[in-house]
Amino acid sequence: MFRPLALVLGGAAMLASAPLLASGADAVRSRIAAYRELGASFKTVNDGLRGPEPQAMLIQIAARQIVNASRAQYGLFPAGSGAESGARTRAKPEVWAQAARFKAAQDAFSVEALAFQRAAMANNVPAIRTEARKLGATCKGCHDTFRVPGD
Numbered sequence: 001m002f003r004p005l006a007l008v009l010g011g012a013a014m015l016a017s018a019p020l021l022a023s024g025a026d027a028v029r030s031r032i033a034a035y036r037e038l039g040a041s042f043k044t045v046n047d048g049l050r051g052p053e054p055q056a057m058l059i060q061i062a063a064r065q066i067v068n069a070s071r072a073q074y075g076l077f078p079a080g081s082g083a084e085s086g087a088r089t090r091a092k093p094e095v096w097a098q099a100a101r102f103k104a105a106q107d108a109f110s111v112e113a114l115a116f117q118r119a120a121m122a123n124n125v126p127a128i129r130t131e132a133r134k135l136g137a138t139c140k141g142c143h144d145t146f147r148v149p150g151d
């Protein structure tokens with residue numbers, strides 16, 4: 001019996017890539033969920049700093065969550081979790097194409113997350129304000145280069 005080879009191979013390739021596509025899309029979804037939580041923690045900080053007497057406890061809890069997020073971020077961008085996953089993502093292809101530069105942006109955030117936590121644990125309000133600003137700059141530094149602009 002004659003089988004068109006291209007069809008057979010094409011079918012096999014589709015089967016092989018299907019699970020990959022599914023896990024790429026899952027990775028996008030959990031990544032976005034993780035960043036939403038990080039955004040909420042950072043909002044807690046900034047809201048807390050608006051008043052004259054910030055709540056030390058709230059800011060310390062948020063600082064811990066931010067440090068945890070800075071550790072988890074390294075696992076959020078597996079290969080195949082870009083636009084090719086089929087999921088809607090704002091991660092630019094440069095995340096993977098300029099991996100060293102992207103890692104430097106991640107490291108800047110990690111370092112600053114710890115500095116912020118130190119200020120929070122010391123309950124040093126002026127330092128908390130300064131470090132919160134520097135922390136926000138590391139978010140923006142990465143977003144400006146590696147995230148598709150939007151809201």
Ligand code: HEC
Pocket residue numbers: 028031032035036038039042088089090091092095102105106109135136138139140142143146147
């Ligand atoms: C090293 C890079 C990097 C750093 C640092 C970073 N982000 Fe992001 N962030 C991204 C990328 C990339 C996305 C897009 C994720 C996607 O759509 O798949 C994103 C998405 C987000 C989102 C949107 C989630 C949604 O609803 O779509 C929020 C909110 C966010 N980041 C907050 C923050 C905050 C707050 C900080 C700092 C405290 C921060 N990020 C630090 C790279 C970074």
